[in-house]
Amino acid sequence: MVGTFIAGYGAEMLRRTLQHISMVGVALVLAASIGVSLGVVISGHERVARWVIGAASVLFTVPSLALFALLVVALAPIRQGTGRVPAITALTLYSVLPIVRNTWVALRQVDPSTVQAAQGMGMTPGQVMLHVKLPLVLPLIMAGVRNAAVMGVGMATIATLIGGGGLGYFIFEGIARANRSMVIAGTIAITLLGLAVNGGLLLAEEALMPERRGRGEHRR
Amino acid sequence: MIELDAVTKRYGDKTPVDHLSLRIPDNAITILIGPSGCGKTTTLKMINRLIEPTGGDIRIDGRSVYAMDPIELRRSIGYVIQEIGLFPHYTVEGNIGVVPGLLGWDRTRIRRRAEELLELVNLDPSTYLRRYPRELSGGERQRVGVARALAADPRVLLMDEPFGAIDPINRRSLQDFFLRLQSELKRTVVFVTHDISEAVKLGDRIAIMRDGRLVQVDATHALLEHPADAFVEDLLGAARSAEQLLLYRAANYVDTAFTVMTTEELHRSGVRAEAPLIILKDGAVVSGYVEKGQLVTCEDPQDAVCRFKTVSGNATLLETVATLLESGRKRAVVQSPDGTILGTLSVPMIAEIMAKVAR
Amino acid sequence: MNAFQYLSRNWPEVSAKIAQHLGMVGVAVVASLIVGLVLGIVVSRPRLQKVGRAIIGVTGIAQSIPSVAVIALMFVYTGIGPRTAVIALSIYGVVPILFNVSSALLLVPADILEAARGMGMTPLQVLIQIELPLASQSIMAGLRTAVTIDVSTATVASVVGAGGLGDIIFVGLSAVRPDMIIAGTLLVASIAILSDVVLAFLQKSVVSRGLSIPS
Numbered sequence: 001m002v003g004t005f006i007a008g009y010g011a012e013m014l015r016r017t018l019q020h021i022s023m024v025g026v027a028l029v030l031a032a033s034i035g036v037s038l039g040v041v042i043s044g045h046e047r048v049a050r051w052v053i054g055a056a057s058v059l060f061t062v063p064s065l066a067l068f069a070l071l072v073v074a075l076a077p078i079r080q081g082t083g084r085v086p087a088i089t090a091l092t093l094y095s096v097l098p099i100v101r102n103t104w105v106a107l108r109q110v111d112p113s114t115v116q117a118a119q120g121m122g123m124t125p126g127q128v129m130l131h132v133k134l135p136l137v138l139p140l141i142m143a144g145v146r147n148a149a150v151m152g153v154g155m156a157t158i159a160t161l162i163g164g165g166g167l168g169y170f171i172f173e174g175i176a177r178a179n180r181s182m183v184i185a186g187t188i189a190i191t192l193l194g195l196a197v198n199g200g201l202l203l204a205e206e207a208l209m210p211e212r213r214g215r216g217e218h219r220r
Numbered sequence: 221m222i223e224l225d226a227v228t229k230r231y232g233d234k235t236p237v238d239h240l241s242l243r244i245p246d247n248a249i250t251i252l253i254g255p256s257g258c259g260k261t262t263t264l265k266m267i268n269r270l271i272e273p274t275g276g277d278i279r280i281d282g283r284s285v286y287a288m289d290p291i292e293l294r295r296s297i298g299y300v301i302q303e304i305g306l307f308p309h310y311t312v313e314g315n316i317g318v319v320p321g322l323l324g325w326d327r328t329r330i331r332r333r334a335e336e337l338l339e340l341v342n343l344d345p346s347t348y349l350r351r352y353p354r355e356l357s358g359g360e361r362q363r364v365g366v367a368r369a370l371a372a373d374p375r376v377l378l379m380d381e382p383f384g385a386i387d388p389i390n391r392r393s394l395q396d397f398f399l400r401l402q403s404e405l406k407r408t409v410v411f412v413t414h415d416i417s418e419a420v421k422l423g424d425r426i427a428i429m430r431d432g433r434l435v436q437v438d439a440t441h442a443l444l445e446h447p448a449d450a451f452v453e454d455l456l457g458a459a460r461s462a463e464q465l466l467l468y469r470a471a472n473y474v475d476t477a478f479t480v481m482t483t484e485e486l487h488r489s490g491v492r493a494e495a496p497l498i499i500l501k502d503g504a505v506v507s508g509y510v511e512k513g514q515l516v517t518c519e520d521p522q523d524a525v526c527r528f529k530t531v532s533g534n535a536t537l538l539e540t541v542a543t544l545l546e547s548g549r550k551r552a553v554v555q556s557p558d559g560t561i562l563g564t565l566s567v568p569m570i571a572e573i574m575a576k577v578a579r
Numbered sequence: 580m581n582a583f584q585y586l587s588r589n590w591p592e593v594s595a596k597i598a599q600h601l602g603m604v605g606v607a608v609v610a611s612l613i614v615g616l617v618l619g620i621v622v623s624r625p626r627l628q629k630v631g632r633a634i635i636g637v638t639g640i641a642q643s644i645p646s647v648a649v650i651a652l653m654f655v656y657t658g659i660g661p662r663t664a665v666i667a668l669s670i671y672g673v674v675p676i677l678f679n680v681s682s683a684l685l686l687v688p689a690d691i692l693e694a695a696r697g698m699g700m701t702p703l704q705v706l707i708q709i710e711l712p713l714a715s716q717s718i719m720a721g722l723r724t725a726v727t728i729d730v731s732t733a734t735v736a737s738v739v740g741a742g743g744l745g746d747i748i749f750v751g752l753s754a755v756r757p758d759m760i761i762a763g764t765l766l767v768a769s770i771a772i773l774s775d776v777v778l779a780f781l782q783k784s785v786v787s788r789g790l791s792i793p794s
């Protein structure tokens with residue numbers, strides 16, 4: 001049953017999978033840029049940091065459907081109320097928290113003596129951040145990105161409700177049409193996608209890790 | 221007294237403890253020592269039944285530990301491990317109060333006991349009662365661990381390398397602290413260590429194990445003088461060197477041939493004894509001695525000639541030698557902290573001990 | 580009409596939806612907590628440790644399944660209505676709780692457990708006085724996660740006829756009524772934030788001061 005469904009809708013599923021991936025991908029890139037930059041900026045300032053992380057946490061707590069819907073309303077005046085724009089915006093906003101939090105926590109945990117050694121060698125604070133701190137905390141940041149990615153795949157399921165496309169289509173349409181195979185096919189697809197994203201990013205993390213074993217050297 | 225009677229532990233084809241028979245006397249520290257894997261920790265844990273033996277019996281004061289409920293047994297024995305295992309979510313008072321709590325003591329009694337114990341281990345109760353383990357230094361944690369083990373006033377203390385995780389400097393002071401404690405409390409202590417210097421420093425008796433069997437067990441100084449075989453010699457190794465020996469406790473090496481008389485008795489009966497005669501004046505104050513028929517007395521206790529040196533039983537032989545040389549006295553009288561006279565030592569005596577024991 | 584006007588005019592229906600929403604989440608969370616705690620304890624016992632680690636691995640993977648999918652799958656078997664949502668939420672909520680409970684219990688330092696046993700605590704006493712308190716921080720965190728996910732997922736559950744605040748948002752979206760959308764999202768966001776704050780407060784008061792609490 002599910003098998004025949006997939007056979008019949010194969011092309012459609014592939015198309016929507018690509019939609020799904022691109023939504024999450026764009027959001028992730030945006031969130032990572034914002035998140036890491038924010039994390040770097042607040043890493044020196046304890047009080048500001050707590051505010052920023054607090055705000056991001058609150059955003060994170062808001063139910064995804066609510067955020068999607070709010071963006072629909074907010075972006076309607078500029079004619080971007082439906083489609084990929086509100087979807088990607090919402091996903092980005094959600095993904096910022098895990099990334100910024102991991103970046104900030106990781107930077108705080110950098111061994112001060114390593115930083116002092118770098119400063120002693122004559123590096124500016126900017127160089128210290130770029131060549132010493134960030135490379136050291138990369139694994140933790142990657143973990144945050146991976147976390148956000150997996151969540152994003154799940155959340156993007158809802159994007160279909162506001163016209164964003166993606167694999168959620170099969171789930172909601174399946175429910176509306178009482179078509180079990182559709183629902184199951186959609187669920188399997190999303191789950192597999194989530195697992196694949198998790199696994200793929202894990203491999204990427206590990207590919208980067210062995211380099212980290214030779215610590216104390218600048219990243220090329 | 222704790223009796224281990226042919227105690228055996230087998231796991232599959234491994235026998236960590238093989239028909240071990242050992243008597244552990246009351247009110248003294250018995251050390252279990254041996255190379256890694258010799259079964260000393262396993263043996264210790266069989267006493268409070270954290271590990272159940274496959275054969276043999278263990279009796280405390282004649283009662284087999286198998287006749288008792290293991291939970292009750294453990295609540296009556298103090299147990300200190302290397303990492304201490306202080307409960308991080310309880311305050312110091314909470315930690316100390318665990319076994320009393322299990323035994324049903326009320327909170328006031330527990331608090332008073334905790335205060336008492338903290339003072340015993342030299343930690344100010346008003347500061348430390350409310351602290352959490354994460355706020356304590358390593359040495360402080362260790363002392364709280366010992367206090368916790370003593371909370372329900374057990375007669376037996378089982379200790380498994382309790383000072384192993386501490387740095388050498390603090391370890392020394394912890395060992396000294398423990399010796400002072402033991403001289404006050406006089407518990408029956410079974411102490412596992414792999415450090416021979418610690419064993420010789422702390423132990424009244426040492427039991428050497430290897431491959432699950434007992435190789436030699438004897439009083440510390442006897443062991444040092446008469447190792448049973450090359451393995452024991454090897455294990456004692458550095459402990460038998462002259463330098464090491466100087467660190468050991470005066471109390472363990474005293475010459476116990478002496479007589480005690482008060483000054484009144486002396487005036488009445490005159491000098492007769494040949495062995496060193498220790499003269500008491502005003503109760504416990506030692507005010508003169510007799511050696512080989514020659515009496516050195518004085519009426520004036522301030523006279524430096526006759527006052528000779530008293531030394532604490534817990535002082536090291538090194539300290540004893542230093543004291544004697546400094547004061548120019550020929551003999552030191554060794555006293556335990558509560559005033560009991562244990563015996564005498566002289567520099568020639570110490571040199572002889574060193575010669576006998578050193579390789 | 581703006582959101583507040585909508586709310587004031589339709590308060591009876593809206594409050595009913597709020598009650599439905601809270602009810603779904605409440606029942607599901609309690610069920611997840613009970614199942615998650617019991618399973619987590621069972622699975623972390625010494626003799627079952629290998630099973631325990633396997634289950635932690637599985638729950639780790641299960642976290643990759645989006646919550647919506649669980650609702651959809653449940654719909655396949657039990658059709659529409661709040662019951663579907665509650666069952667799905669209960670099952671889904673077990674995942675973060677079980678994961679946190681079991682990993683935290685497995686992380687209790689062995690020396691502490693040994694000291695506790697050696698002092699004469701029964702296994703039950705060790706569990707209640709030592710293991711659970713030491714794991715409490717993680718357990719509370721798992722609970723918070725479960726609640727947050729449940730509030731969020733319950734919103735989407737309206738597509739399977741479960742009721743709740745999602746209804747307001749969905750109607751607002753299809754009828755293009757910004758006032759309803761805003762009203763619905765504000766309400767649901769407030770509930771989410773409020774419950775998280777309450778739970779955070781609870782977490783602080785439950786966890787002993789002796790355990791350092793990361794911010």
